[in-house]
């Protein structure tokens with residue numbers, strides 16, 4: 001089986017921003033700006049993992065453990081301070097949903113814009129346009145500027161465009177928690193369909209009941225490090241044990 005994602009020893013540091021008191025800032029200035037007022041921390045620390053084509057993997061961990069940051073590195077919207085990320089095939093991400101959408105454009109124009117950003121040709125978008133709109137259930141609002149959409153409508157259209165790009169690797173970040181229940185169920189069914197077709201999936205979700213329905217493998221992150229990588233049930237068991 002071919003490798004779809006190869007993450008090799010990546011680390012990412014962020015600046016821990018906290019407000020300093022006026023006194024602290026004055027002391028720092030008087031001392032000739034010596035020392036660093038900002039502190040850094042590792043959002044990801046020496047993370048390595050390999051995902052084979054057709055695998056469905058869940059990234060698990062408590063808030064702030066680094067799941068979204070890792071997903072952003074796999075999608076390529078973030079680059080690591082050190083280490084490498086390699087992916088094979090087209091990667092579609094629902095990471096910051098609708099991030100590629102332009103508020104002043106209509107749903108229709110955004111389908112074309114976002115579709116192009118995600119790598120579809122105009123011809124492909126023309127072919128899939130009706131199906132995109134149908135899946136999103138946007139209906140007649142397709143010619144309305146998206147700034148007038150509800151957050152659920154926005155998400156539905158963004159999700160619909162992304163799944164129609166026919167990605168080889170599909171990255172999902174907590175989408176399952178957004179949107180109304182019927183649409184959530186539809187998204188989950190679509191994600192399962194993609195998995196059954198042999199697409200590679202990396203899913204971030206806090207829904208520990210849903211995750212085993214989609215993923216066989218679970219990677220547990222803690223403070224930016226991989227604590228466990230194995231069967232999804234074992235990863236969930238470990239996570240639940242840590243919570244108690």
Ligand SMILES: Nc1ncnc2c1ncn2[C@@H]1O[C@H](COP(=O)(O)OP(=O)(O)OP(=O)(O)O)[C@@H](O)[C@H]1O
Nearest residue numbers: 014015016043061062063064065066067068069070
């Ligand atoms: N752009 C950024 N600048 C500074 N800090 C960041 C940035 N993005 C994320 N962080 C920090 O990195 C850490 C990891 O964040 P991340 O969003 O990856 O966690 P997560 O596991 O996805 O959390 P959650 O379950 O809450 O979504 C957090 O402490 C977060 O505050």
